[in-house]
Amino acid sequence: MADEDDKPKKYTLDSLFMVYCNYKLVPTELENEEFDCILLSQIDAWLEQAKLMPMPITRTQTGLIYMRYKKWRLEFEDFLEVLQQLATDNELNYDELKQTLIDAGVPSGATEIVTVK
Template sequence: MADDDDKPKRHTLDSLFHVYCNHKVLNAAELENEEFNSILLSQLDSWLQQAKLMPHPITRTQTGLIYMRYKKWRLEYEDFLEVLQQLCSDTDLNYDEFKETMVAAGPPTGGTDIVVVK
């Protein structure tokens, strides 16, 4: 099965979640070597924008209102999936297709780095 090792790995929703959690972290010098496993609202919006789901059919107001229901700065993966489900419900989008669109958007700013999620 050596051929499988040579093939480029495709991102999954959870691997991209990890990439976006650590994208554009402000004050990186203060957070030296810190790795995040939860996502900020700005990172979620950036991902939706790259997936061309924002500003239509989803708006920043929608994501902000849903996100703030959790009353925390960062959302873990399970909360993130609930936010996606709520966005799909509010906009009559198919949840599975929505997730596929998010994966197809790829890493932030078109980067091709593969992140291994442990």
């Protein structure tokens, strides 16, 4: 059996949220700025990483829900509401949806180091 050091790190939804908030930023944005809110493209990237997009969740669904907020970036609480709406619309278990996102881990190719508290 593998010992504890060989196991992958356990992430939380909020720690991964911070990673995705700063993933795939447009080069014109200020360097060294850290974001604590998430863009639609970053949510879609996370759903793709979790293999939830394009089925059962579509970009059209995420876009329509995201636009209801009428702001450029969503805070963590708004993000949770988006997940709740996606779960309801697609008849998915909300807690299982969150766990699937956690299990997806950090974005592929990301160099961000996550500190798990």
